[in-house]
Amino acid sequence: xxxxxxxxxxxxxxxTMSGVCGKKPEVANLxxxxxxxxxxxxxxxxKLRAEGKEVSEDINHMISVNLFTTITNANFDxxxxxxxxxETINAKEQLLxxxxxxxxxxxxxxxxxxxxxxxxxxxxxxxxxxxDEDIRSLRELITYGLKxxxxxxxxxxxxxxxxxxxxxxxxxxLAATLDDSLxxxxxxxxxxxxxxxxxxxxxxxxxxNTSAYGNPEITKVDIGVRNNxxxxxxxxxxxxxxxxxxxxxxxxxxxxxxxxxxPAHYYPFFKKYDNFAGNYGNAWWKxxxxxxxxxxxxxxxxxxxxxxxxxxxDRMFTTGAAGYPGCKHIDAPYGETKDFxxxxxxAKKCDAPTEIERGEIVxxxxxxxxxxxxxxxxxxxxxxxxxxxxIMAGCDGRAKSREYYTEFAKALPKxxxxxxxxxxxxxxxxxxxxxxxxxxxxxDAGQCNDSYxxxxxxxxxxxxxxxxDVNELPIVYNISWYEQKAVIVLLALLYLGVKNIHLGPxxxxxxxxxxxxxxxxxxxxxxxxxxxxxxxxxx
Ligand code: FS2
Ligand code: SF4
Numbered sequence: 001x002x003x004x005x006x007x008x009x010x011x012x013x014x015x016t017m018s019g020v021c022g023k024k025p026e027v028a029n030l031x032x033x034x035x036x037x038x039x040x041x042x043x044x045x046x047k048l049r050a051e052g053k054e055v056s057e058d059i060n061h062m063i064s065v066n067l068f069t070t071i072t073n074a075n076f077d078x079x080x081x082x083x084x085x086x087e088t089i090n091a092k093e094q095l096l097x098x099x100x101x102x103x104x105x106x107x108x109x110x111x112x113x114x115x116x117x118x119x120x121x122x123x124x125x126x127x128x129x130x131x132d133e134d135i136r137s138l139r140e141l142i143t144y145g146l147k148x149x150x151x152x153x154x155x156x157x158x159x160x161x162x163x164x165x166x167x168x169x170x171x172x173x174l175a176a177t178l179d180d181s182l183x184x185x186x187x188x189x190x191x192x193x194x195x196x197x198x199x200x201x202x203x204x205x206x207x208x209n210t211s212a213y214g215n216p217e218i219t220k221v222d223i224g225v226r227n228n229x230x231x232x233x234x235x236x237x238x239x240x241x242x243x244x245x246x247x248x249x250x251x252x253x254x255x256x257x258x259x260x261x262x263p264a265h266y267y268p269f270f271k272k273y274d275n276f277a278g279n280y281g282n283a284w285w286k287x288x289x290x291x292x293x294x295x296x297x298x299x300x301x302x303x304x305x306x307x308x309x310x311x312x313x314d315r316m317f318t319t320g321a322a323g324y325p326g327c328k329h330i331d332a333p334y335g336e337t338k339d340f341x342x343x344x345x346x347a348k349k350c351d352a353p354t355e356i357e358r359g360e361i362v363x364x365x366x367x368x369x370x371x372x373x374x375x376x377x378x379x380x381x382x383x384x385x386x387x388x389x390x391i392m393a394g395c396d397g398r399a400k401s402r403e404y405y406t407e408f409a410k411a412l413p414k415x416x417x418x419x420x421x422x423x424x425x426x427x428x429x430x431x432x433x434x435x436x437x438x439x440x441x442x443x444d445a446g447q448c449n450d451s452y453x454x455x456x457x458x459x460x461x462x463x464x465x466x467x468x469d470v471n472e473l474p475i476v477y478n479i480s481w482y483e484q485k486a487v488i489v490l491l492a493l494l495y496l497g498v499k500n501i502h503l504g505p506x507x508x509x510x511x512x513x514x515x516x517x518x519x520x521x522x523x524x525x526x527x528x529x530x531x532x533x534x535x536x537x538x539x
Contacts, residue, residue, distance in 0.1 A: 001028035004509040006072040007482045022307035029122035030081045031070040036125040038066040040108030041092040042171035060167040067150035068321035072483035073304035077323035106178045137512035138187035139177040145194040148488030152201045158239040161208035169197045195495030198488040202452035215368035216266035222278030224358040234258035235301030245273045253347045256280040263446035266364035283396035283426040296350040297343045363444035366453040389475045393421040393451045395482030401505040407531045422448030424480045451489045476538045477501040504528035
């Protein structure tokens with residue numbers, strides 16, 4: 001195996017024996033093969049579109065789910081990955097019959113091996129099969145961005161929203177990573193175009209979420225527990241949460257959010273469920289202790305899964321692109337209701353969650369809520385009460401070096417405001433950093449995809465202050481990344497023209513020195529150093 005797609009990759013170079021995330025070599029290899037056949041089917045769909053032929057939504061959805069399945073910490077289940085490969089090959093064979101011009105097809109679009117051949121084939125199609133390190137770096141940068149884009153599309157699709165242009169681009173770009181005739185310059189251009197569609201994909205999901213559930217609003221979320229048994233729902237899929245809340249209504253079972261599901265509390269729609277109890281725990285990487293003390297069943301709707309301890313493995317369920325061997329997977333076709341009755345019946349027999357903390361956290365500062373506060377925000381900037389906004393969005397992770405972000409938040413001068421999104425917030429959302437004229441010093445927009453809100457807020461401020469360039473705003477960027485959704489957020493920000501983003505705790509291992517240099521030269525991307533020096537440099 002060779003995998004270097006996430007920030008925790010072994011030795012900051014690549015996981016080769018087993019994943020730091022817990023991914024076994026045979027699963028890592030099979031994910032490579034799933035990406036390969038997904039590139040193959042994308043080559044065929046792209047050719048079909050060029051011939052003026054329609055590609056169905058089902059195929060678009062399949063491609064997105066395949067990529068999502070290979071995101072860090074989403075799916076560890078060999079059998080489910082093998083099944084997706086088989087289904088993709090079968091679908092691709094049918095699409096090939098519709099193709100008029102079958103010349104010049106790459107191996108990925110032709111290969112249709114049987115299951116018994118998957119393991120051998122998988123070893124030949126991984127990251128290292130691209131020999132030139134700069135081409136490899138750009139191909140992977142694009143592929144990881146597309147994985148993030150696919151995840152956001154998938155969530156929008158679950159709410160019955162599709163954007164055919166996003167799907168067509170995603171597949172065209174995926175197919176382009178097979179094309180040996182593309183130069184470094186071509187791939188750099190494609191990287192930026194991926195960022196453009198990253199903005200579109202996040203806009204699609206924002207529209208899907210807000211049209212279904214309303215615009216997030218300022219909300220206090222309880223972080224304690226009640227006396228009833230509970231179900232803990234984690235990951236990012238709001239449609240799964242809606243189905244779970246509908247089915248638990250009146251059963252005496254409470255529903256708690258975990259990690260990236262916390263922002264669900266900010267949407268008006270979910271407030272009508274009186275069994276929607278609060279948020280339990282922290283970011284994904286603390287789940288081993290927190291899932292044990294939760295006592296009830298856990299539903300993982302997406303990443304990030306930590307390989308479960310035996311003490312709660314039989315209480316952990318997966319759905320959608322997520323999967324873990326030995327954990328029950330519950331699913332239904334798009335638009336149909338998933339049956340969570342087994343989880344609810346299990347919950348009824350479990351103890352109520354053990355209290356691990358008390359209090360509340362405040363969030364809900366997505367674009368519409370911040371626009372509603374625009375007058376006081378603009379006033380605070382004009383009077384000098386707010387000197388700087390610090391965008392600290394992204395991911396949390398287990399590396400000790402990430403304590404930097406807690407210390408950085410604490411060390412920021414009192415006239416700065418943190419704008420956050422994603423699970424990165426857990427490093428500072430319980431610090432009680434106070435407020436500036438009633439504006440909290442930590443404004444949480446929501447999940448990682450709600451970084452889109454942060455971009456809209458920046459563009460709005462640019463308009464209000466009548467500036468020509470978003471980089472003239474008193475906003476600095478100190479972003480922490482972990483997995484591939486952060487890659488599409490980064491590419492989206494670059495596409496929007498944002499410069500001088502600090503990225504940590506380490507720069508991606510998949511950036512070759514030359515590709516890193518392109519990002520440094522053109523966009524001023526930089527790493528982090530230490531809190532004291534970075535505060536001096538940024539503030
Ligand atoms: Fe956090 Fe994991 Fe949100 Fe990432 S819970 S690192 O999936 O996309 O962020
Ligand atoms: Fe390693 Fe990250 Fe890949 Fe897991 S996802 S195998 S930790 S690089």
